[in-house]
Amino acid sequence: MPEFNRRDFLKLAGLLPLGLAAPTLHKSFGLQADKKNVIIIVFDAFTAHNISLYGYGRQTTPHIDALAERATVYHNHYAAGNYTTPGTASLLTGTYPWTHRALKPNGQVSAEYTAHNIFSVFKDYYSIAYTHNEWANTLFEQFKENIDMLIPREQLTLFSSDRLVQKVFPNDRDISSVGWIRNIKIQEEGYAYSLFLSRIITALEQKYSAQYRAQFPRGLLPTARADGGFLLEHAVDWIVDQIQAAPAPVFGYFHFLPPHDPYRTPLEFAGRFDNDGYPRDNKPIDILATEQDRARKMGLDTLRQNYDEFILYVDREFKRMFDLLEKSGQLENTILVLTSDHGEMFERGIAMHDTNALYNPVLRIPLLIFEPGVNKRTDVYQPTSAVDLLPTLAHLSGLPSPQWTEGILLPPYLPVNSPAPRSIYAVRAYEAEMTDALTQASIVLVKGRYKLHYYFGYAEIGGGDLIKLFDVQEDPAEMNDLSQSQTDIAREMLQELKASLAKSNAPYL
Numbered sequence: 441m442p443e444f445n446r447r448d449f450l451k452l453a454g455l456l457p458l459g460l461a462a463p464t465l466h467k468s469f470g471l472q473a474d475k476k477n478v479i480i481i482v483f484d485a486f487t488a489h490n491i492s493l494y495g496y497g498r499q500t501t502p503h504i505d506a507l508a509e510r511a512t513v514y515h516n517h518y519a520a521g522n523y524t525t526p527g528t529a530s531l532l533t534g535t536y537p538w539t540h541r542a543l544k545p546n547g548q549v550s551a552e553y554t555a556h557n558i559f560s561v562f563k564d565y566y567s568i569a570y571t572h573n574e575w576a577n578t579l580f581e582q583f584k585e586n587i588d589m590l591i592p593r594e595q596l597t598l599f600s601s602d603r604l605v606q607k608v609f610p611n612d613r614d615i616s617s618v619g620w621i622r623n624i625k626i627q628e629e630g631y632a633y634s635l636f637l638s639r640i641i642t643a644l645e646q647k648y649s650a651q652y653r654a655q656f657p658r659g660l661l662p663t664a665r666a667d668g669g670f671l672l673e674h675a676v677d678w679i680v681d682q683i684q685a686a687p688a689p690v691f692g693y694f695h696f697l698p699p700h701d702p703y704r705t706p707l708e709f710a711g712r713f714d715n716d717g718y719p720r721d722n723k724p725i726d727i728l729a730t731e732q733d734r735a736r737k738m739g740l741d742t743l744r745q746n747y748d749e750f751i752l753y754v755d756r757e758f759k760r761m762f763d764l765l766e767k768s769g770q771l772e773n774t775i776l777v778l779t780s781d782h783g784e785m786f787e788r789g790i791a792m793h794d795t796n797a798l799y800n801p802v803l804r805i806p807l808l809i810f811e812p813g814v815n816k817r818t819d820v821y822q823p824t825s826a827v828d829l830l831p832t833l834a835h836l837s838g839l840p841s842p843q844w845t846e847g848i849l850l851p852p853y854l855p856v857n858s859p860a861p862r863s864i865y866a867v868r869a870y871e872a873e874m875t876d877a878l879t880q881a882s883i884v885l886v887k888g889r890y891k892l893h894y895y896f897g898y899a900e901i902g903g904g905d906l907i908k909l910f911d912v913q914e915d916p917a918e919m920n921d922l923s924q925s926q927t928d929i930a931r932e933m934l935q936e937l938k939a940s941l942a943k944s945n946a947p948y949l
């Protein structure tokens with residue numbers, strides 16, 4: 441096949457069942473089998489604040505707590521954004537949101553990062569990507585030139601008519617899929633060419649999902665398009681199979697929706713924290729809490745309990761994936777990362793993560809790195825950022841760190857500890873277009889023990905500026921605003937933040 445290069449062939453092979461295609465590929469292409477696999481597991485909206493490993497009062501992660509004895513555990517790891525689009529894009533590009541510009545919901549990164557991302561860094565690996573999350577998938581679509589196997593979201597939903605039709609017509613997938621969509625599948629407008637067959641399919645879907653309903657008393661888990669729901673178990677099993685069958689080394693990025701809302705934990709965990717005496721939230725309502733947030737205030741503690749019970753499901757399935765990888769021998773040759781794209785919060789009148797207020801529960805996320813042969817725990821307390829993961833994984837894989845990343849090597853891999861505390865940013869500019877200078881935004885700067893909040897352009901604060909300063913080491917709950925008492929520190933940090941903001945705005949003025 442002289443007209444095919446390796447990448448073309450692997451991409452083509454990605455269309456076939458990997459179990460059949462992969463062993464041949466492994467031999468004929470002689471990939472760098474001595475390199476370790478790199479697998480990143482992202483659980484969406486998984487805040488460090490509600491994880492028992494990080495000191496939360498409820499035992500939400502008993503399995504992860506135990507596995508951590510074999511990992512490097514980061515205690516002050518910050519997402520670079522507080523919702524999926526900017527948070528995921530920062531993880532995947534190693535740059536801050538004001539640099540990659542995926543600022544608004546379902547946005548994409550600027551053209552430069554189409555070629556500059558984690559998949560391009562690991563271009564000589566067999567790369568696999570999957571997500572339940574439609575907005576994360578929008579980013580994958582942008583990076584797909586460098587993804588060997590981009591798994592369709594429908595692949596791991598409970599009842600996918602797309603998957604069914606491909607199974608029934610394995611030799612005519614393209615034609616059968618188009619025919620199916622035109623003739624049978626109910627379109628968004630609510631009709632299909634064949635009303636009769638469409639009804640049968642809907643009834644079949646309902647019958648198929650019925651067997652799972654008893655397991656999920658709060659409802660089945662929907663993906664964004666609610667295509668029949670999904671089970672985390674299926675995603676875990678399927679992905680472990682792919683990792684085993686794929687030609688080594690594998691670079692895998694798997695972004696699962698739980699514990700993102702709706703918090704529909706299985707029967708096993710529903711009600712686990714009922715009447716456990718966990719204290720109610722009593723923080724004052726924040727000025728940036730929206731009307732919608734305030735209306736929800738009564739339900740914050742219930743929402744938080746449901747979220748905590750949903751984390752138990754994530755914890756169980758991560759443990760199961762870990763064990764499957766270990767039993768299959770894959771773990772001996774795999775750097776495994778557990779993290780999230782952003783946090784979640786239930787305080788100050790604000791629920792979940794769609795908020796302009798950047799308190800630590802929406803920013804602090806878990807980060808655990810498991811390396812082959814490492815059986816001891818290392819704890820890292822210095823503040824670290826999601827943008828650091830890309831250069832660190834490149835380093836651990838013997839690859840050059842790209843010039844364009846804004847991250848640095850994570851401790852303990854950082855060769856020399858720099859004496860000055862490092863500056864870490866998180867940025868939210870929900871309304872900004874890709875080429876807008878930021879005129880309304882929430883930005884935080886974390887430096888050593890201090891965290892500066894800077895808000896500007898919001899109606900709630902009269903369109904002006906709002907500054908808060910916290911000593912997050914002494915006051916991790918961010919209750920005692922020091923901006924009026926530690927004025928030197930506040931002024932210095934604000935100057936630094938504004939200089940970085942001006943630099944990021946410069947190309948768009």
Ligand SMILES: [Zn+2]
Pocket residue numbers: 484485523524525700781782
């Ligand atoms: Zn997310």
